[in-house]
Amino acid sequence: MTAWQTAMPLAGFAGGLLIGLAAAMMLLGLGRIAGVSGLAARAIGLGNGAPWPIAAMFVVGLPLGAGIVSRIAGGTPVHFPTAVVPLVIGGLLVGFGTRLGSGCTSGHGVCGLSRFSPRSLAATISFMLAGFFTVAVVRLMEAGL
Amino acid sequence: MxxxxxxxxxxxxxxxxxxxxxxxxxxxxxxxxxxxxxxxxxxxxxxxxxxxxxxxxxxxxxxxxxxxxxxxxxxxPVTLPITISLIAGALLFGIGWGLSGLCPGPALADVALVPASVLPFLIAMLAGFGLHRIMTRLTDPARPNPPQTRPGA
Structure with missing residues:
Protein backbone atom coordinates (compact mmCIF):
# COMPACT_ATOMS: atom_id res chain seq x y z
CA MET A 1 0.00 0.00 0.00
CA THR A 2 2.91 2.38 -0.51
CA ALA A 3 2.28 5.45 -2.58
CA TRP A 4 4.91 6.61 -5.10
CA GLN A 5 6.18 3.07 -5.81
CA THR A 6 5.46 3.30 -9.52
CA ALA A 7 5.72 7.09 -9.90
CA MET A 8 7.76 8.66 -12.70
CA PRO A 9 7.86 12.33 -11.70
CA LEU A 10 10.61 13.34 -14.15
CA ALA A 11 9.22 11.54 -17.20
CA GLY A 12 5.76 12.77 -16.25
CA PHE A 13 6.95 16.36 -16.02
CA ALA A 14 8.91 16.11 -19.30
CA GLY A 15 5.93 14.57 -21.10
CA GLY A 16 3.73 17.27 -19.60
CA LEU A 17 6.01 19.96 -21.02
CA LEU A 18 5.61 18.42 -24.50
CA ILE A 19 1.83 18.38 -24.08
CA GLY A 20 1.88 22.02 -22.95
CA LEU A 21 4.07 22.99 -25.91
CA ALA A 22 1.65 21.26 -28.26
CA ALA A 23 -1.28 23.12 -26.71
CA ALA A 24 0.66 26.41 -26.97
CA MET A 25 1.30 25.65 -30.64
CA MET A 26 -2.43 25.21 -31.27
CA LEU A 27 -3.26 28.44 -29.41
CA LEU A 28 -0.57 30.72 -30.82
CA GLY A 29 -0.37 29.06 -34.25
CA LEU A 30 -4.01 28.38 -35.05
CA GLY A 31 -5.88 30.34 -32.38
CA ARG A 32 -7.49 27.13 -31.14
CA ILE A 33 -7.85 25.37 -27.81
CA ALA A 34 -6.12 21.98 -27.84
CA GLY A 35 -9.09 20.15 -26.36
CA VAL A 36 -8.86 16.58 -27.62
CA SER A 37 -12.55 15.69 -27.06
CA GLY A 38 -13.73 18.73 -29.02
CA LEU A 39 -11.17 18.28 -31.81
CA ALA A 40 -11.91 14.55 -32.12
CA ALA A 41 -15.66 15.16 -32.35
CA ARG A 42 -15.22 17.99 -34.86
CA ALA A 43 -12.76 15.98 -36.95
CA ILE A 44 -15.51 13.55 -37.95
CA GLY A 45 -18.48 15.92 -37.90
CA LEU A 46 -19.86 14.87 -34.52
CA GLY A 47 -19.14 18.24 -32.92
CA ASN A 48 -20.65 21.52 -34.01
CA GLY A 49 -20.84 21.45 -37.79
CA ALA A 50 -19.33 19.52 -40.67
CA PRO A 51 -16.18 17.32 -40.51
CA TRP A 52 -13.13 19.52 -40.09
CA PRO A 53 -9.84 18.42 -41.73
CA ILE A 54 -7.60 20.61 -39.52
CA ALA A 55 -8.92 18.87 -36.39
CA ALA A 56 -8.45 15.53 -38.15
CA MET A 57 -4.76 16.35 -38.71
CA PHE A 58 -4.30 16.96 -34.97
CA VAL A 59 -6.11 13.72 -34.10
CA VAL A 60 -4.00 11.69 -36.56
CA GLY A 61 -0.89 13.23 -34.99
CA LEU A 62 -1.67 11.74 -31.55
CA PRO A 63 -0.98 8.07 -32.41
CA LEU A 64 1.86 9.14 -34.72
CA GLY A 65 3.65 10.93 -31.87
CA ALA A 66 3.01 8.13 -29.38
CA GLY A 67 4.17 5.55 -31.93
CA ILE A 68 7.40 7.43 -32.65
CA VAL A 69 8.27 7.69 -28.94
CA SER A 70 7.45 4.03 -28.38
CA ARG A 71 9.64 3.06 -31.35
CA ILE A 72 12.58 5.13 -30.05
CA ALA A 73 12.16 3.90 -26.47
CA GLY A 74 11.86 0.29 -27.60
CA GLY A 75 8.29 -0.07 -26.37
CA THR A 76 5.94 1.75 -24.01
CA PRO A 77 4.18 -0.17 -21.25
CA VAL A 78 0.40 -0.15 -21.70
CA HIS A 79 -1.84 -2.23 -19.44
CA PHE A 80 -5.50 -2.36 -20.39
CA PRO A 81 -8.33 -3.54 -18.15
CA THR A 82 -9.00 -7.15 -19.11
CA ALA A 83 -12.79 -6.80 -19.06
CA VAL A 84 -14.39 -5.20 -22.12
CA VAL A 85 -17.59 -4.02 -20.37
CA PRO A 86 -15.92 -1.25 -18.29
CA LEU A 87 -14.13 -0.10 -21.46
CA VAL A 88 -17.38 0.17 -23.41
CA ILE A 89 -19.37 1.85 -20.62
CA GLY A 90 -16.35 4.04 -19.89
CA GLY A 91 -16.05 5.03 -23.55
CA LEU A 92 -19.74 5.95 -23.77
CA LEU A 93 -19.54 8.09 -20.62
CA VAL A 94 -16.27 9.74 -21.70
CA GLY A 95 -17.69 10.52 -25.14
CA PHE A 96 -21.05 11.85 -23.96
CA GLY A 97 -19.71 13.51 -20.80
CA THR A 98 -16.90 15.43 -22.48
CA ARG A 99 -19.31 16.83 -25.05
CA LEU A 100 -21.96 17.77 -22.47
CA GLY A 101 -19.28 19.27 -20.22
CA SER A 102 -17.51 21.01 -23.15
CA GLY A 103 -14.10 19.48 -22.54
CA CYS A 104 -11.81 16.87 -21.04
CA THR A 105 -8.44 16.64 -19.32
CA SER A 106 -6.73 18.66 -22.05
CA GLY A 107 -9.31 21.39 -22.75
CA HIS A 108 -10.42 22.05 -19.17
CA GLY A 109 -7.43 20.61 -17.33
CA VAL A 110 -4.46 21.95 -19.30
CA CYS A 111 -5.80 24.86 -21.38
CA GLY A 112 -8.53 26.11 -19.02
CA LEU A 113 -6.68 25.88 -15.71
CA SER A 114 -3.60 27.61 -17.13
CA ARG A 115 -5.91 30.48 -18.05
CA PHE A 116 -7.51 30.48 -14.57
CA SER A 117 -10.97 29.84 -16.05
CA PRO A 118 -13.54 29.31 -13.26
CA ARG A 119 -15.59 27.04 -15.54
CA SER A 120 -12.60 24.83 -16.27
CA LEU A 121 -11.68 24.72 -12.58
CA ALA A 122 -15.23 23.62 -11.71
CA ALA A 123 -15.16 20.98 -14.48
CA THR A 124 -11.70 19.69 -13.51
CA ILE A 125 -12.63 19.36 -9.82
CA SER A 126 -15.84 17.56 -10.87
CA PHE A 127 -14.21 14.98 -13.14
CA MET A 128 -11.32 14.41 -10.73
CA LEU A 129 -13.69 13.77 -7.81
CA ALA A 130 -15.88 11.52 -9.97
CA GLY A 131 -12.75 9.60 -11.04
CA PHE A 132 -11.50 9.16 -7.44
CA PHE A 133 -14.97 8.06 -6.34
CA THR A 134 -15.43 5.59 -9.22
CA VAL A 135 -12.05 3.92 -8.67
CA ALA A 136 -12.76 3.68 -4.92
CA VAL A 137 -16.12 2.00 -5.61
CA VAL A 138 -14.56 -0.39 -8.15
CA ARG A 139 -11.81 -1.32 -5.67
CA LEU A 140 -14.39 -1.97 -2.93
CA MET A 141 -16.42 -4.17 -5.26
CA GLU A 142 -13.28 -6.07 -6.29
CA ALA A 143 -12.55 -6.64 -2.60
CA GLY A 144 -15.99 -8.22 -2.34
CA LEU A 145 -17.69 -5.58 -0.22
CA MET B 1 0.88 26.31 -49.11
CA PRO B 77 -14.48 29.73 -25.93
CA VAL B 78 -16.87 32.52 -25.00
CA THR B 79 -17.00 32.97 -21.26
CA LEU B 80 -20.12 31.19 -20.04
CA PRO B 81 -21.40 30.74 -16.52
CA ILE B 82 -20.93 27.46 -14.66
CA THR B 83 -23.96 25.43 -15.75
CA ILE B 84 -25.61 22.16 -14.76
CA SER B 85 -24.51 20.74 -18.14
CA LEU B 86 -20.88 21.59 -17.43
CA ILE B 87 -20.89 19.86 -14.04
CA ALA B 88 -23.08 16.91 -15.11
CA GLY B 89 -20.92 16.34 -18.19
CA ALA B 90 -17.70 16.52 -16.16
CA LEU B 91 -19.07 14.08 -13.57
CA LEU B 92 -20.14 11.57 -16.27
CA PHE B 93 -16.74 11.95 -17.92
CA GLY B 94 -15.03 11.35 -14.56
CA ILE B 95 -17.00 8.14 -13.99
CA GLY B 96 -16.04 6.87 -17.45
CA TRP B 97 -12.43 7.90 -16.81
CA GLY B 98 -12.42 6.00 -13.52
CA LEU B 99 -13.97 2.88 -15.09
CA SER B 100 -11.51 2.70 -17.98
CA GLY B 101 -8.42 4.72 -17.06
CA LEU B 102 -8.79 6.46 -20.41
CA CYS B 103 -9.61 9.97 -21.54
CA PRO B 104 -9.80 11.02 -25.22
CA GLY B 105 -6.11 11.95 -25.80
CA PRO B 106 -4.51 8.76 -24.48
CA ALA B 107 -7.24 6.62 -26.09
CA LEU B 108 -6.41 8.05 -29.53
CA ALA B 109 -2.64 7.80 -28.91
CA ASP B 110 -3.11 4.12 -27.97
CA VAL B 111 -4.27 3.39 -31.54
CA ALA B 112 -0.56 3.19 -32.42
CA LEU B 113 0.37 1.03 -29.42
CA VAL B 114 -2.49 -1.38 -28.65
CA PRO B 115 -5.08 -0.92 -31.44
CA ALA B 116 -7.15 -4.01 -30.66
CA SER B 117 -7.40 -3.24 -26.92
CA VAL B 118 -8.47 0.38 -27.35
CA LEU B 119 -10.97 -0.23 -30.17
CA PRO B 120 -14.04 -1.01 -27.97
CA PHE B 121 -13.42 2.16 -25.94
CA LEU B 122 -12.98 4.33 -29.05
CA ILE B 123 -16.13 3.03 -30.76
CA ALA B 124 -18.12 3.64 -27.56
CA MET B 125 -16.57 7.13 -27.21
CA LEU B 126 -17.62 8.04 -30.75
CA ALA B 127 -21.10 6.69 -29.97
CA GLY B 128 -21.13 9.01 -26.95
CA PHE B 129 -20.19 11.97 -29.17
CA GLY B 130 -23.00 10.98 -31.55
CA LEU B 131 -25.52 10.60 -28.74
CA HIS B 132 -24.76 14.11 -27.53
CA ARG B 133 -25.05 15.48 -31.05
CA ILE B 134 -28.46 13.83 -31.48
CA MET B 135 -29.60 15.09 -28.07
CA THR B 136 -28.53 18.64 -28.89
CA ARG B 137 -30.44 18.50 -32.16
CA LEU B 138 -33.59 17.12 -30.52
CA THR B 139 -33.71 19.53 -27.60
CA ASP B 140 -32.80 22.59 -29.62
CA PRO B 141 -33.34 21.90 -33.33
CA ALA B 142 -33.25 25.57 -34.30
CA ARG B 143 -29.75 26.05 -32.91
CA PRO B 144 -27.13 23.45 -33.82
CA ASN B 145 -24.60 25.22 -31.59
CA PRO B 146 -24.81 25.19 -27.79
CA PRO B 147 -27.08 27.99 -26.55
CA GLN B 148 -25.14 31.16 -25.80
CA THR B 149 -26.32 31.79 -22.28
CA ARG B 150 -25.85 35.36 -21.18
CA PRO B 151 -24.05 35.73 -17.85
CA GLY B 152 -26.60 36.68 -15.24
CA ALA B 153 -29.56 35.68 -17.41
Missing amino acids: NPKPVVALAAGVLFGAGLAVSGMVDPARVLGFLDIAGRWDPTLAFVMGGAMLPMMVAWRIRANMMVPVAADRFHE
Whole structure:
Protein backbone atom coordinates (compact mmCIF):
# COMPACT_ATOMS: atom_id res chain seq x y z
CA MET A 1 0.00 0.00 0.00
CA THR A 2 2.91 2.38 -0.51
CA ALA A 3 2.28 5.45 -2.58
CA TRP A 4 4.91 6.61 -5.10
CA GLN A 5 6.18 3.07 -5.81
CA THR A 6 5.46 3.30 -9.52
CA ALA A 7 5.72 7.09 -9.90
CA MET A 8 7.76 8.66 -12.70
CA PRO A 9 7.86 12.33 -11.70
CA LEU A 10 10.61 13.34 -14.15
CA ALA A 11 9.22 11.54 -17.20
CA GLY A 12 5.76 12.77 -16.25
CA PHE A 13 6.95 16.36 -16.02
CA ALA A 14 8.91 16.11 -19.30
CA GLY A 15 5.93 14.57 -21.10
CA GLY A 16 3.73 17.27 -19.60
CA LEU A 17 6.01 19.96 -21.02
CA LEU A 18 5.61 18.42 -24.50
CA ILE A 19 1.83 18.38 -24.08
CA GLY A 20 1.88 22.02 -22.95
CA LEU A 21 4.07 22.99 -25.91
CA ALA A 22 1.65 21.26 -28.26
CA ALA A 23 -1.28 23.12 -26.71
CA ALA A 24 0.66 26.41 -26.97
CA MET A 25 1.30 25.65 -30.64
CA MET A 26 -2.43 25.21 -31.27
CA LEU A 27 -3.26 28.44 -29.41
CA LEU A 28 -0.57 30.72 -30.82
CA GLY A 29 -0.37 29.06 -34.25
CA LEU A 30 -4.01 28.38 -35.05
CA GLY A 31 -5.88 30.34 -32.38
CA ARG A 32 -7.49 27.13 -31.14
CA ILE A 33 -7.85 25.37 -27.81
CA ALA A 34 -6.12 21.98 -27.84
CA GLY A 35 -9.09 20.15 -26.36
CA VAL A 36 -8.86 16.58 -27.62
CA SER A 37 -12.55 15.69 -27.06
CA GLY A 38 -13.73 18.73 -29.02
CA LEU A 39 -11.17 18.28 -31.81
CA ALA A 40 -11.91 14.55 -32.12
CA ALA A 41 -15.66 15.16 -32.35
CA ARG A 42 -15.22 17.99 -34.86
CA ALA A 43 -12.76 15.98 -36.95
CA ILE A 44 -15.51 13.55 -37.95
CA GLY A 45 -18.48 15.92 -37.90
CA LEU A 46 -19.86 14.87 -34.52
CA GLY A 47 -19.14 18.24 -32.92
CA ASN A 48 -20.65 21.52 -34.01
CA GLY A 49 -20.84 21.45 -37.79
CA ALA A 50 -19.33 19.52 -40.67
CA PRO A 51 -16.18 17.32 -40.51
CA TRP A 52 -13.13 19.52 -40.09
CA PRO A 53 -9.84 18.42 -41.73
CA ILE A 54 -7.60 20.61 -39.52
CA ALA A 55 -8.92 18.87 -36.39
CA ALA A 56 -8.45 15.53 -38.15
CA MET A 57 -4.76 16.35 -38.71
CA PHE A 58 -4.30 16.96 -34.97
CA VAL A 59 -6.11 13.72 -34.10
CA VAL A 60 -4.00 11.69 -36.56
CA GLY A 61 -0.89 13.23 -34.99
CA LEU A 62 -1.67 11.74 -31.55
CA PRO A 63 -0.98 8.07 -32.41
CA LEU A 64 1.86 9.14 -34.72
CA GLY A 65 3.65 10.93 -31.87
CA ALA A 66 3.01 8.13 -29.38
CA GLY A 67 4.17 5.55 -31.93
CA ILE A 68 7.40 7.43 -32.65
CA VAL A 69 8.27 7.69 -28.94
CA SER A 70 7.45 4.03 -28.38
CA ARG A 71 9.64 3.06 -31.35
CA ILE A 72 12.58 5.13 -30.05
CA ALA A 73 12.16 3.90 -26.47
CA GLY A 74 11.86 0.29 -27.60
CA GLY A 75 8.29 -0.07 -26.37
CA THR A 76 5.94 1.75 -24.01
CA PRO A 77 4.18 -0.17 -21.25
CA VAL A 78 0.40 -0.15 -21.70
CA HIS A 79 -1.84 -2.23 -19.44
CA PHE A 80 -5.50 -2.36 -20.39
CA PRO A 81 -8.33 -3.54 -18.15
CA THR A 82 -9.00 -7.15 -19.11
CA ALA A 83 -12.79 -6.80 -19.06
CA VAL A 84 -14.39 -5.20 -22.12
CA VAL A 85 -17.59 -4.02 -20.37
CA PRO A 86 -15.92 -1.25 -18.29
CA LEU A 87 -14.13 -0.10 -21.46
CA VAL A 88 -17.38 0.17 -23.41
CA ILE A 89 -19.37 1.85 -20.62
CA GLY A 90 -16.35 4.04 -19.89
CA GLY A 91 -16.05 5.03 -23.55
CA LEU A 92 -19.74 5.95 -23.77
CA LEU A 93 -19.54 8.09 -20.62
CA VAL A 94 -16.27 9.74 -21.70
CA GLY A 95 -17.69 10.52 -25.14
CA PHE A 96 -21.05 11.85 -23.96
CA GLY A 97 -19.71 13.51 -20.80
CA THR A 98 -16.90 15.43 -22.48
CA ARG A 99 -19.31 16.83 -25.05
CA LEU A 100 -21.96 17.77 -22.47
CA GLY A 101 -19.28 19.27 -20.22
CA SER A 102 -17.51 21.01 -23.15
CA GLY A 103 -14.10 19.48 -22.54
CA CYS A 104 -11.81 16.87 -21.04
CA THR A 105 -8.44 16.64 -19.32
CA SER A 106 -6.73 18.66 -22.05
CA GLY A 107 -9.31 21.39 -22.75
CA HIS A 108 -10.42 22.05 -19.17
CA GLY A 109 -7.43 20.61 -17.33
CA VAL A 110 -4.46 21.95 -19.30
CA CYS A 111 -5.80 24.86 -21.38
CA GLY A 112 -8.53 26.11 -19.02
CA LEU A 113 -6.68 25.88 -15.71
CA SER A 114 -3.60 27.61 -17.13
CA ARG A 115 -5.91 30.48 -18.05
CA PHE A 116 -7.51 30.48 -14.57
CA SER A 117 -10.97 29.84 -16.05
CA PRO A 118 -13.54 29.31 -13.26
CA ARG A 119 -15.59 27.04 -15.54
CA SER A 120 -12.60 24.83 -16.27
CA LEU A 121 -11.68 24.72 -12.58
CA ALA A 122 -15.23 23.62 -11.71
CA ALA A 123 -15.16 20.98 -14.48
CA THR A 124 -11.70 19.69 -13.51
CA ILE A 125 -12.63 19.36 -9.82
CA SER A 126 -15.84 17.56 -10.87
CA PHE A 127 -14.21 14.98 -13.14
CA MET A 128 -11.32 14.41 -10.73
CA LEU A 129 -13.69 13.77 -7.81
CA ALA A 130 -15.88 11.52 -9.97
CA GLY A 131 -12.75 9.60 -11.04
CA PHE A 132 -11.50 9.16 -7.44
CA PHE A 133 -14.97 8.06 -6.34
CA THR A 134 -15.43 5.59 -9.22
CA VAL A 135 -12.05 3.92 -8.67
CA ALA A 136 -12.76 3.68 -4.92
CA VAL A 137 -16.12 2.00 -5.61
CA VAL A 138 -14.56 -0.39 -8.15
CA ARG A 139 -11.81 -1.32 -5.67
CA LEU A 140 -14.39 -1.97 -2.93
CA MET A 141 -16.42 -4.17 -5.26
CA GLU A 142 -13.28 -6.07 -6.29
CA ALA A 143 -12.55 -6.64 -2.60
CA GLY A 144 -15.99 -8.22 -2.34
CA LEU A 145 -17.69 -5.58 -0.22
CA MET B 1 0.88 26.31 -49.11
CA ASN B 2 -1.72 26.43 -46.34
CA PRO B 3 0.25 26.04 -43.08
CA LYS B 4 -2.78 25.12 -40.93
CA PRO B 5 -2.83 21.33 -41.51
CA VAL B 6 0.94 21.17 -40.93
CA VAL B 7 0.71 23.10 -37.64
CA ALA B 8 -2.21 20.94 -36.48
CA LEU B 9 -0.38 17.72 -37.38
CA ALA B 10 2.84 18.86 -35.68
CA ALA B 11 0.91 19.83 -32.53
CA GLY B 12 -0.86 16.46 -32.55
CA VAL B 13 2.46 14.58 -32.92
CA LEU B 14 4.01 16.60 -30.07
CA PHE B 15 0.94 16.03 -27.89
CA GLY B 16 0.96 12.28 -28.60
CA ALA B 17 4.70 12.12 -27.90
CA GLY B 18 4.10 13.84 -24.55
CA LEU B 19 1.39 11.32 -23.66
CA ALA B 20 3.80 8.44 -24.37
CA VAL B 21 6.82 10.00 -22.60
CA SER B 22 4.71 10.73 -19.50
CA GLY B 23 3.24 7.23 -19.35
CA MET B 24 -0.30 8.60 -19.69
CA VAL B 25 -0.97 6.19 -22.57
CA ASP B 26 -1.13 3.48 -19.88
CA PRO B 27 -4.62 3.21 -18.34
CA ALA B 28 -3.12 1.37 -15.35
CA ARG B 29 -1.00 4.41 -14.50
CA VAL B 30 -3.98 6.77 -14.75
CA LEU B 31 -6.06 4.43 -12.56
CA GLY B 32 -3.11 4.46 -10.14
CA PHE B 33 -3.47 8.24 -9.87
CA LEU B 34 -7.21 7.97 -9.27
CA ASP B 35 -6.69 5.24 -6.66
CA ILE B 36 -5.94 7.62 -3.79
CA ALA B 37 -6.79 5.04 -1.12
CA GLY B 38 -4.60 2.35 -2.69
CA ARG B 39 -1.10 2.39 -4.17
CA TRP B 40 -1.32 5.98 -5.28
CA ASP B 41 0.76 6.95 -8.31
CA PRO B 42 1.13 10.75 -8.46
CA THR B 43 2.68 10.83 -11.98
CA LEU B 44 -0.42 12.45 -13.52
CA ALA B 45 -0.04 15.46 -11.22
CA PHE B 46 3.49 16.03 -12.57
CA VAL B 47 2.17 15.76 -16.13
CA MET B 48 -0.48 18.40 -15.42
CA GLY B 49 2.14 20.63 -13.78
CA GLY B 50 4.51 20.26 -16.72
CA ALA B 51 1.76 20.98 -19.25
CA MET B 52 0.56 24.02 -17.34
CA LEU B 53 3.88 25.89 -17.60
CA PRO B 54 4.13 26.39 -21.40
CA MET B 55 0.41 27.19 -21.50
CA MET B 56 0.67 29.87 -18.81
CA VAL B 57 3.40 31.50 -20.90
CA ALA B 58 1.32 31.01 -24.06
CA TRP B 59 -1.69 32.84 -22.57
CA ARG B 60 0.63 35.74 -21.67
CA ILE B 61 1.99 35.88 -25.24
CA ARG B 62 -1.52 35.56 -26.64
CA ALA B 63 -2.63 38.66 -24.69
CA ASN B 64 -0.18 40.69 -26.79
CA MET B 65 -1.16 39.17 -30.14
CA MET B 66 -3.88 40.46 -32.47
CA VAL B 67 -4.04 37.32 -34.62
CA PRO B 68 -2.50 33.83 -34.40
CA VAL B 69 0.66 33.10 -36.40
CA ALA B 70 -1.02 30.84 -38.97
CA ALA B 71 -4.74 31.71 -38.79
CA ASP B 72 -6.88 34.80 -39.16
CA ARG B 73 -8.35 34.98 -35.67
CA PHE B 74 -8.41 33.47 -32.18
CA HIS B 75 -11.30 31.05 -31.57
CA GLU B 76 -11.49 31.03 -27.82
CA PRO B 77 -14.48 29.73 -25.93
CA VAL B 78 -16.87 32.52 -25.00
CA THR B 79 -17.00 32.97 -21.26
CA LEU B 80 -20.12 31.19 -20.04
CA PRO B 81 -21.40 30.74 -16.52
CA ILE B 82 -20.93 27.46 -14.66
CA THR B 83 -23.96 25.43 -15.75
CA ILE B 84 -25.61 22.16 -14.76
CA SER B 85 -24.51 20.74 -18.14
CA LEU B 86 -20.88 21.59 -17.43
CA ILE B 87 -20.89 19.86 -14.04
CA ALA B 88 -23.08 16.91 -15.11
CA GLY B 89 -20.92 16.34 -18.19
CA ALA B 90 -17.70 16.52 -16.16
CA LEU B 91 -19.07 14.08 -13.57
CA LEU B 92 -20.14 11.57 -16.27
CA PHE B 93 -16.74 11.95 -17.92
CA GLY B 94 -15.03 11.35 -14.56
CA ILE B 95 -17.00 8.14 -13.99
CA GLY B 96 -16.04 6.87 -17.45
CA TRP B 97 -12.43 7.90 -16.81
CA GLY B 98 -12.42 6.00 -13.52
CA LEU B 99 -13.97 2.88 -15.09
CA SER B 100 -11.51 2.70 -17.98
CA GLY B 101 -8.42 4.72 -17.06
CA LEU B 102 -8.79 6.46 -20.41
CA CYS B 103 -9.61 9.97 -21.54
CA PRO B 104 -9.80 11.02 -25.22
CA GLY B 105 -6.11 11.95 -25.80
CA PRO B 106 -4.51 8.76 -24.48
CA ALA B 107 -7.24 6.62 -26.09
CA LEU B 108 -6.41 8.05 -29.53
CA ALA B 109 -2.64 7.80 -28.91
CA ASP B 110 -3.11 4.12 -27.97
CA VAL B 111 -4.27 3.39 -31.54
CA ALA B 112 -0.56 3.19 -32.42
CA LEU B 113 0.37 1.03 -29.42
CA VAL B 114 -2.49 -1.38 -28.65
CA PRO B 115 -5.08 -0.92 -31.44
CA ALA B 116 -7.15 -4.01 -30.66
CA SER B 117 -7.40 -3.24 -26.92
CA VAL B 118 -8.47 0.38 -27.35
CA LEU B 119 -10.97 -0.23 -30.17
CA PRO B 120 -14.04 -1.01 -27.97
CA PHE B 121 -13.42 2.16 -25.94
CA LEU B 122 -12.98 4.33 -29.05
CA ILE B 123 -16.13 3.03 -30.76
CA ALA B 124 -18.12 3.64 -27.56
CA MET B 125 -16.57 7.13 -27.21
CA LEU B 126 -17.62 8.04 -30.75
CA ALA B 127 -21.10 6.69 -29.97
CA GLY B 128 -21.13 9.01 -26.95
CA PHE B 129 -20.19 11.97 -29.17
CA GLY B 130 -23.00 10.98 -31.55
CA LEU B 131 -25.52 10.60 -28.74
CA HIS B 132 -24.76 14.11 -27.53
CA ARG B 133 -25.05 15.48 -31.05
CA ILE B 134 -28.46 13.83 -31.48
CA MET B 135 -29.60 15.09 -28.07
CA THR B 136 -28.53 18.64 -28.89
CA ARG B 137 -30.44 18.50 -32.16
CA LEU B 138 -33.59 17.12 -30.52
CA THR B 139 -33.71 19.53 -27.60
CA ASP B 140 -32.80 22.59 -29.62
CA PRO B 141 -33.34 21.90 -33.33
CA ALA B 142 -33.25 25.57 -34.30
CA ARG B 143 -29.75 26.05 -32.91
CA PRO B 144 -27.13 23.45 -33.82
CA ASN B 145 -24.60 25.22 -31.59
CA PRO B 146 -24.81 25.19 -27.79
CA PRO B 147 -27.08 27.99 -26.55
CA GLN B 148 -25.14 31.16 -25.80
CA THR B 149 -26.32 31.79 -22.28
CA ARG B 150 -25.85 35.36 -21.18
CA PRO B 151 -24.05 35.73 -17.85
CA GLY B 152 -26.60 36.68 -15.24
CA ALA B 153 -29.56 35.68 -17.41
